[in-house]
Amino acid sequence: MTTAKARREEIYRLATTAGLTSVEELSQRFNVTASTIRRDLALLNDEGKLARTYGGALAIGAHPEASLRQRIGEAFEEKQAIAQWAAGQVQAGESILLDGGSTVGALAHALRDRSGLTVTTPAVNTVQELADSPGIHVDCLGGRLRSVSQTFVGPLAEAALERMTFDRVFLGADAVTADDGICEADQAQTRLKELMARRGAAVYVLADSSKLGQRPFHAWVRLPLPWTLVTDDGADPHQITLFREAGIDVEVVSGHKVQEAERSRAS
Template identity: 30%
Template structure:
């Protein structure tokens, strides 16, 4: 394998694992640690990763680019999830909606409801729901993350900590029995944890492509959710492992 091919494969491994150690790369590529450290230095110069002690991690921007691209995939599965999860909403509920492509599909299912209070940090969800005069809509203030259509930061957290709602619907970047629900950075972890703390019940919307994977920051254990909604692509092994951790799972088809 040529050096450039190996470096492309290293980036592919990082997109799956988010961080990796040189010793793991030695097992995968069967080349010396010195050669791999050279690869990592060159990839860091190109702005594709950040070297850490003994390995490397994917840069946050690359993680977020992957999230945006994944949001364009699995649309049918996300619609199934949204159409099933909507049965858990009743009139006069107050809801927190996390930012994400699956929660956006869920928000679209809310458009025909009456007498709901919805709070979100997602700009696109807010634009969808503001068309319905029967929904009392709140957009969480704070710093806008350019190109990612959401707000976060200290102002956002202060807002969330001063409200109390019935239910929150969250979308993780990744989910596994071993690592729990994870997201790409510390700011998003703080946001999701604040939303859960302000809600009586927490629900997860997670298409199967995210299951069995992990992102950089853990924000919750599987047992902290009343229900997780996913599609039929989840493996039996992952389903059983999550259930052993106390997670209730609904398969949406």
């Protein structure tokens, strides 16, 4: 009998070579129930190896989901610039929602010394950033932990959101396009982001320029207008035009200013 670990390894191999594989096909191949296959897919998804799609299929490609630890060092100056601009929008007395991800985590870091804020988050890194901030009240959204993104997702997090509203919502993104919105590796994460956007008076998507116009996965967050894309000055002007033509507000910040400030503090 094939062990669960061996079955998941074979599922990963098949999906890597075949691209799309349905739950039904995998169930028949391994002679197990569809629910068993779905559990296998959920585990592989949480490990960042697979990207679930609608209809029970899964897509594995040349773009495995990077872990939060891997993403923190990517486009560092750009993310810091985006985070500083976003922090400048937050006013004392506001209630804000911070999504998961490295760029939103940089925003949490930028807010650590503030006071009079209420921050709600599903993200482990944001909780760690703000745990010792006496002027910030932190509410955590519980649920199922996705280890690869270090965020909580699922029905418990969604139920908690239904009882809250926010002055500002800051969302992260694996990628973002003008026509389809935020691209993510996991459907549960897209569902949560959609609910987050509905609960905010102002919604911002924080995405460095490398993520614009990309489609690495098959799960999408459709955002109702208005919302604001915050990106860096390395963005392709054509991409910026596409977002603005779609009615999306765009803020372009300079990562060079952050680098200059860092050098000034060091000297």
